[in-house]
Amino acid sequence: MSVTVSVRGLRVSYGRRTALDELDLDLGPGVHGLLGPNGAGKTTLMRVLATVRRPDRGQVRLLGQPLSDAAGLRSARRQLGYLPQSFGFYPRFTVREFVEYFAWLKEMPAAQIPLAVDRAIERVGLLDRADDRMKHLSGGMLRRAGIAQAIVNDPRLLLLDEPTAGLDPEQRVEFRALLRELGLDAVVLVSTHLVEDVVAACTRVSLMDAGRLVFDGLPAELIAAGGAGDSGDSPIERGYAAVLRDARAAAR
């Protein structure tokens, strides 16, 4: 497996609170789920990989480029797609203009932009609303528009923080199909609380707790870790609870 994202000894603190503590992670092509309780550092990890936040310590290599030098950073960002958990939008822009703006910001060649924008909008299923202003869209449509801007440049590293929040079940099924398609040749990191999404779409899953990685493997392995006595209504929830309990016990 070719390693596209490589993180070593990552440390990020906000003031006195440590968000990521000596994190090591390797990601290759495929869809990776990122699970963990609130405050575990998932969003911080996403922000570091999206090059929005510089780590206090540690090395990050994205797509073969170290992030410490400016040219490498710029080159990595061109192949990056990022959708934060709470993202903003320009209300008066249409969907097409919004995606086009971000395509321009990602330094896509100008000739390729119109076609790429159309393709991205079609892939998320918003083609019939492409010329509506964003303030007239519902929550799920807005999130789909956000996903469209993340995939417009066919990124090799796609970071999605809670992408299915606000989507109805039918849309979630379509979205999982999109994820599997994207994961064929790109690294897709999906941070989510919805464990069914992880089971259905992800090839690997990582579990974080208190700034550390406590599990990294296949979804089937996570399910196998759970037993009848663990809390949870589905096998993966039981596995999740089991792994967390063991990790916290080991930390003490």
Next chain:
Amino acid sequence: MNGRNTDQPRSRRNAVDRPPAATVPDGGGAVASRATSARRATSTGRRFALHLTARGGPAFLVGLVVIAVLAWAAGSWLADRPTFGGSVARIPVVALAPLLAAVLLGPSLAGADEELERGTPLPWRVWRTGHVLLAAVLSAAVLSLAGLADPHTFGAYALVRNTLGHTGLVVGAAALLGVRLAWLPAFCYGCAVYAAAPRGTDRVTAIWAWPVQPSSATVSWLVVGVLFVAGITGYVLRGAGGRHGRWPVLIRSRLSWR
């Protein structure tokens, strides 16, 4: 969905502060009722402090003091310059400082989420009235200090009048346009009047150019009174309008998800 954090605004806690009166048993009725009334008194004071903090009260006060100090300094400097007619030179201060103070009042007219606040059982009309009146009186009082030297000629009286007038405009605009744009009509109007620099003191000029009229023009005070009362009434009855308020009822059907 936009980038707003999902913490509850502090004013939400006001609703849960109420003591649960129904669960007190009958035997200790008198003692319990004294306890609840004592708790209610402190909780009102605490509610008031929370309300002010949620609405940016300290920032407003600091800004108001800064404006008053700058107005006083500018007024003194202008009045001392030999080329103008003494205190008459203070027209810019009288026209612009109250406008700035009223604009500063704008963001305090609504909390972080108007819809959340409307869902609470607090008597909002009472709170809004108190909030606006207190802010208007405070602004007028603090600004009038800047014009105490020679209060008649573009001094304290004109400052008070203009503060009340601009406050009425900002508060009324908040009811119609929402807090984000509340400053716009007053700002445009104040600047337009100041830029026009009308020189007459007849009645018609006094009606539309009240910010730059001398404080002896009775008509200007009448106009200011109308603006103040109309603005405050509109705000008290409707609350802050705009995206989170009740005003865009007509186009609410198009704003599907909020």
Next chain:
Amino acid sequence: MRRILRTELRRGTAPWAAAAMCGAGVWMLAVHPEDWGGRWAGLVNYLRTSMLILCALMVAAGVWQAGRERRRGIDEMVGSTPRPGWQPILVAWLAVTLAGTVGVLVAFAGAGVLVARVATYAGDGWWWTLLVGVLALGTATAGGMCVGRLVPLRLAAPVAGLAAYLALAILTYADTKGAVWLTPVQGGQAAYQVVPGRVVAWQVGWLLALTVVLLALAARRWLAAALAGVLAMGVAVPIVTGPGPYRLPVDPDAVALVCTDTGPQVCVARIHAFLLDEVTPVVQPVLARIEGIPGAAHRAVDDAARPVDQPQLPGDGTIWLHLDGQPTVRGGLAKQDWLETDLRAVTGLNCTYDDHDREAERAYLTGGLAHAWLFELPASPEVPVDWLYALPMPAQRAWFADYLRAAAACDLPALTRLRQPR
């Protein structure tokens, strides 16, 4: 980038900026039409005078546009993109500046239509004034964007606009020093005066350098900002140390005289030539009345054509008419009583008095008589001029000649004697 610029022009702050600037332009033009009526140079000078308001508005528009990313919570997404930060800022700046400039120019072009119907002199100096004005709008927008990026306050737009207005207003108080050239606001420059070309060149350089500094600061490119800042300082030094707007050179073609053919001579500058037909009926009767009286003025000339070293008093037989603030939009005379004030100079007294109040009062009464006679005003209790009208015309004219002699010599006993009825 063209498509993005088009998007920003349609969806950003640009449409609002255009509307606001057009509205502000129309408002400013409507409230003081006598400052720009009938003269191209006057119109452009008034644009520069209005920069006090217009630049403040552009600053507010720039702040509003630059705060958009923060207001919308989109900072994070934009932060993960590779394009250097100064490029979106440049596009946004360009959009707002273009829109605002077009808005203002539309308003002033409308006024230009009115001016074109009336104007009698074009000249070419006003192009440069206009250029500096347009550049200043761009600089103001850049200043606003710099503030909007660096200051994360909610009310930054109106506060910055007001602060910009105050800063410009305070700078204009230094009205005779060279530093006033640093602001785009032009003070009491007359339409027939010309700013030296060297000063205009320095101003253009200063505004361009300042724009680069402000945009670089907005993009957090500190090195570029420092370099451009050094350049801006370098350009500012010759401006500040150079001459101020005191006694600006006059455009000779603009003040070439256009005179009446018949009757007592009334001359106006070519730039005011459209006022000649309005001014003549007011001035000629007065001149005709004192024609031939020794010591009296025999012609009226536009003050714009007055040589700099000549005083304003009509000592050499010329009455100076001040026509600067006079034209209406349709080319008429706005304030006839100001013209009559100019004519009062004929009977004016410029004496110093030893016993100020009593002597001045006596001299003033005689002057009132002379003024009433000159304008053929009816008698009133304060000005009992009817005894003068009762005299035969040669005696009246002789009295007036005596008055002029006494007034020129400040002969107080003679003035007192002239007051007595004969």
